[in-house]
Amino acid sequence: MKSAIDNMIKLQEIEIQISHTRRVIESAPERLRELITSLEEFERRVESEQSILTDLKKQYRNCESEVQNNLDHVKKSEAKLFSIKNNREYQALLKEIEDIKSKNSLIEDEMIAFLGRIEAGEGALADKNREYEDLKCKLDAQSRLIEAEIEGSRKKMDRLEDSRHEVSSRIAPDLMKKILRLREDVGVIFIAPVKRSVCYGCHMNIPPQMYNELQRCDSLKFCPHCERLLYWDQS
């Protein structure tokens, strides 16, 4: 009976390891997906900064060509001034030239402000790109670790399956059937130690008579509260 109990304790240990290893393998794709998602989120942030910067540069270029158009206009108008004889028309053209020049001066102020924002944006974008490269390196290393972990866990799983098969073959078939039924009811912990009359599966006291019989170790006992298979733990 002692060796049957030992085999079942061993079987339970293997089952616990199998269930842990299975969780590691099953959670891996989700963990890999999380890494990819966080990199994609960062990518989107970099792209959004890039598009803000592109937009600023476009606005700057628009201002630049507006200033140039205005200058061309001024040049033409100034040339026209010489051919105007009528004083009223002359004054009107002069005023138009002055208006365009002051408009250009406003646009140039705007361009200086754009340049400041472009410079700041380029600095921020360079920082973001560096951060992105760092993050990518870190995430690549993490995903390699996860992949190695999956590989290791699969090999471990094979070894555990072999051990389970080996230990199960040492347990009598009718007892094995009982254990399988029990596991469906109580989960992976189907055998529990009893210390000083307490079942460590449910932390309840077992009857004194049962505790005495358990110490004799000559028959299988089940907890009257949680139904787990019991063994006496002398420690």
Ligand SMILES: [Zn+2]
């Ligand atoms: Zn119990």
